[in-house]
Amino acid sequence: MDRLAHHQEIYNTLSSLGLKLYYSKSVMNHLVHIIDGMLTKGCSGTLTDLHQLSYHPKHRTTLSHFLHKGVWDENRLLQAAQQSVCKQIHRLAKQTNEPVFLMIDDTICQKTKPSLQAKSPIEGCDHHFSHTEGKFVWGHQVVWMMIRCAHRAFPYAFARYDKTSGISKIALARQMIQSLHGWNHRVYVLFDSWYTSKSLIETCLTKGWYVIAALKTNRILYPQGIRQSAKEFARYIDVSDTHLVTVGGETYRVYRYEGALNDIPNAVVLFCWKTDQPMTSEHLRCFLSTDTELSDQAILEYYAKRWSIESYFRQTKETLGFDRYRIRHERAIKRYWVIVQFTYIYCMTEHSSDFSTGLASVRSRKIHNLIEFIYYEAQRGVPLDSIKKQLRVA
Numbered sequence: 001m002d003r004l005a006h007h008q009e010i011y012n013t014l015s016s017l018g019l020k021l022y023y024s025k026s027v028m029n030h031l032v033h034i035i036d037g038m039l040t041k042g043c044s045g046t047l048t049d050l051h052q053l054s055y056h057p058k059h060r061t062t063l064s065h066f067l068h069k070g071v072w073d074e075n076r077l078l079q080a081a082q083q084s085v086c087k088q089i090h091r092l093a094k095q096t097n098e099p100v101f102l103m104i105d106d107t108i109c110q111k112t113k114p115s116l117q118a119k120s121p122i123e124g125c126d127h128h129f130s131h132t133e134g135k136f137v138w139g140h141q142v143v144w145m146m147i148r149c150a151h152r153a154f155p156y157a158f159a160r161y162d163k164t165s166g167i168s169k170i171a172l173a174r175q176m177i178q179s180l181h182g183w184n185h186r187v188y189v190l191f192d193s194w195y196t197s198k199s200l201i202e203t204c205l206t207k208g209w210y211v212i213a214a215l216k217t218n219r220i221l222y223p224q225g226i227r228q229s230a231k232e233f234a235r236y237i238d239v240s241d242t243h244l245v246t247v248g249g250e251t252y253r254v255y256r257y258e259g260a261l262n263d264i265p266n267a268v269v270l271f272c273w274k275t276d277q278p279m280t281s282e283h284l285r286c287f288l289s290t291d292t293e294l295s296d297q298a299i300l301e302y303y304a305k306r307w308s309i310e311s312y313f314r315q316t317k318e319t320l321g322f323d324r325y326r327i328r329h330e331r332a333i334k335r336y337w338v339i340v341q342f343t344y345i346y347c348m349t350e351h352s353s354d355f356s357t358g359l360a361s362v363r364s365r366k367i368h369n370l371i372e373f374i375y376y377e378a379q380r381g382v383p384l385d386s387i388k389k390q391l392r393v394a
Contacts, residue, residue: 004055005360007032010334011283013346017080027072030063031339038320038343039362055392074335078157081342084349085147085154090185092149099186101302102209103309104173104195106141106161109323113138117184122284123330126163140333141324143169145176146309149185153308154348157340162336170195174203188212188291190306196288198263205290213290215269215286220262226379231281233257234271239279242271247300251275256297268292272301315355316340 010032014020020028037043037050047067051060055236108128112354114121128141141161146153159172159181167219173195187209191200204211217231234255242253255271268289277283289299316322322340327333347358370391377387 004373005035006366009350009365010151010346011037013350016352017084019076019080022076023072027066027070028394030066030070031077034063034339035343035346036366039359040349041363042368043126043321045324046326049321052392055390057074064327064332067327067328068334074331074338077342078338081134081338081345082156084187085156085345087148088152089147089154092152093185095210096150098150099188099302100183101151101153101305101308102148102177102180102187103148103154103306104143104176104189104191105309105313106143106169106317107313107323108137108139108141109325110137110139118361120328122328122332122333124160124162127159141169142337143172143176144309144312145173146312147169148305148308149248152177152237152348152354153305153312155312155357158337158341160330161225170197170200173200177203177207177209183207185208186210190303192306201264203292205368210289210291212287212289212291212299214294214303217281217286219269219285219286223257223290230286231284234279234281234284237271237279242279243296245272245296245300248304253279254300257285257297259290264288264290266292268294268299272300302346310354312344316344320344 011028014028014031031054034050034056036053037052038045039057040053043049043053047063050056050059051063059184089100092098108130109129111122111125114123125139126141127136127138129135130137142158143161144158145156148154157176157239159176161169161172161310173191177189177200181204186306187207189204189209189211191211191213193198193214193216195216196219200213215230220227221230221233223233237255242255245252245254252272252274255343255356257271259266261267261269265333268291270286270287270289272287273279273283287303289301291299294302313322317324318339322337325333325336326334344355347355347362350357351359351361373393374387377390378384
């Protein structure tokens with residue numbers, strides 16, 4: 001069967017990034033079909049679905065072999081995606097004069113724990129604490145970094161957290177930050193309270209970047225030189241000491257502290273309570289900013305941009321099967337994740353829009369292309385049974 005029109009679009013994108021120079025025709029075709037399968041409505045993320053929904057001409061087992069033992073370098077695909085992201089972010093920052101935001105967080109790809117008799121369980125799984133479920137679950141935990149400027153946020157880098165390696169999630173995040181070079185824009189690194197560590201903050205500051213992060217309420221501050229935790233200090237804050245700040249439709253009572261913290265000589269800490277809740281330690285939320293010139297409004301608005309990475313996790317799990325793979329080997333899983341990231345970026349880039357809009361456009365064009373393919377094949381006098389066979393619906 002000749003390459004379908006929507007297959008050709010994916011192939012052209014891969015070629016435009018120079019991948020045709022490094023990958024064989026067979027590798028390129030496998031990538032085209034896997035990406036197409038991921039983008040198809042109803043795809044669960046299993047190799048069976050990827051094979052069937054992309055009209056792959058080879059047997060399904062070829063996809064398993066491609067991911068597990070195929071001779072191709074997945075890092076080439078990742079680097080091509082990263083170069084594309086950097087190019088777009090640099091252009092946006094120059095056009096809009098807005099800052100660049102790096103967002104770091106982790107997510108869990110939950111799996112069913114195998115029995116002790118299982119001969120070939122999924123590699124690299126372990127028990128990880130799920131904040132969503134409030135308990136330890138079995139699966140893979142992945143640390144991810146996204147880059148955002150203006151209204152566009154792209155996935156950039158990821159690493160599987162392996163408890164047995166001795167490398168912490170903080171260390172993985174530092175490695176990702178250190179891998180970025182040549183950023184002459186204002187950069188803010190955003191993360192939640194689980195990543196607010198001395199080493200990660202110092203890594204950001206060394207690169208000349210600011211940090212805006214959630215802060216645990218037991219963090220030590222030094223108001224007027226007195227050592228006490230944030231929640232202890234909060235007991236002395238009166239309603240009259242606060243002012244109202246509205247972000248994303250929610251209004252907060254905010255108190256601004258500027259001074260020393262443990263391991264940080266000077267920074268801003270915002271003490272925040274929702275206006276419909278009492279000003280108690282149970283309802284207190286604290287936010288750190290190493291950029292002391294930002295207003296309270298700007299600090300909270302900038303931190304809210306971290307939601308982009310939460311949206312990425314949800315969208316890739318719901319639509320691209322990011323966590324629903326049944327692949328067993330570590331390298332095959334990494335390759336699968338790289339293709340998921342590339343597919344997400346492809347949706348945004350090729351259609352110059354957010355992911356949801358781009359995905360809807362891709363799916364619509366695929367349906368149109370299939371109808372046109374059937375029409376023109378019929379015009380050529382190709383028997384209906386032959387057309388069905390080509391589309392693997394016979």
